[in-house]
Amino acid sequence: MKYIVKLELKNPVIKSDYRRIIISFFKKAISSYMDGYFYEELYQSGAKKKSFVWSIAFNKPVFKGEKMELEGNEVNMTLKFEEQQTALIYYSSLLMMKNKAFPIGDNNEMSLKSIKMVSEKDIAEDYAVFKVLSPICLKCHSRENNKDRYLTVEDCDFAVELERKLKEDIQYMDEEIDNLKFDLSSLKKIIVPVYGIKIPVTIGSFIVSGDKRILNHILKIGLGSKRNSGFGLVEQVV
Numbered sequence: 001m002k003y004i005v006k007l008e009l010k011n012p013v014i015k016s017d018y019r020r021i022i023i024s025f026f027k028k029a030i031s032s033y034m035d036g037y038f039y040e041e042l043y044q045s046g047a048k049k050k051s052f053v054w055s056i057a058f059n060k061p062v063f064k065g066e067k068m069e070l071e072g073n074e075v076n077m078t079l080k081f082e083e084q085q086t087a088l089i090y091y092s093s094l095l096m097m098k099n100k101a102f103p104i105g106d107n108n109e110m111s112l113k114s115i116k117m118v119s120e121k122d123i124a125e126d127y128a129v130f131k132v133l134s135p136i137c138l139k140c141h142s143r144e145n146n147k148d149r150y151l152t153v154e155d156c157d158f159a160v161e162l163e164r165k166l167k168e169d170i171q172y173m174d175e176e177i178d179n180l181k182f183d184l185s186s187l188k189k190i191i192v193p194v195y196g197i198k199i200p201v202t203i204g205s206f207i208v209s210g211d212k213r214i215l216n217h218i219l220k221i222g223l224g225s226k227r228n229s230g231f232g233l234v235e236q237v238v
Helices: 019-036 039-043 084-095 158-169 174-178 212-221
Strands: 002-009 013-015 052-057 062-064 067-069 074-081 102-105 108-118 127-132 138-142 147-151 181-183 187-194 197-209 234-236
Touching: 002 084, 013 019, 013 102, 013 108, 019 039, 019 084, 019 102, 052 084, 074 084, 084 108, 127 212, 138 158, 147 197, 158 174, 158 212, 174 212, 197 212, 212 234
Parallel strands: none
Antiparallel strands: 002 074, 002 108, 013 067, 052 074, 062 067, 102 108, 127 197, 127 234, 138 147, 181 197, 187 197
């Protein structure tokens, strides 16, 4: 399920590390809905994975250090959910936040103006061109030194790690995932701030050919790590 959320800022400026603001907004909505009945399950259950992915579109942002100056106050969010129940919880929770000022620091506020479900067609062919709307994050944890490593398209094992992440998501389709063909030549590496640290991620567009069930999974669920933290949402362009 796909939703378009319209947000509005009191002042047309926001922190470059904006993902923590959006996550706090989600947490506020979930903790306020039904006296926080779903909060522990969604945000305090440790290893539980929340089955959604999101991206934010700002109006002509200009980066100035730790802040972005925007041309307008409106901010658009795209939300996609794998499970209908999770979608309903977030939809109902966010709806209760409509027109309520949410402080985001620096004497600024954010409020939700509208949320609506939109249709998204299934991919019918075995080929798709995807545009990355929220950067692809690939986090790998090394058991040897207990450190995290972030891969980008500049790393030789980027495609291999993408496939490994897909195998974690989709059971019993290892062979079909191994047979995927990627064209990653239009992707590039950038650095983004996340909770006070800077990590390398990947943006741009890419081509995938293979089993259409996997292509639809990528379209509807996203790709890579940290998807519920504002990474990995893609849209089909061809």
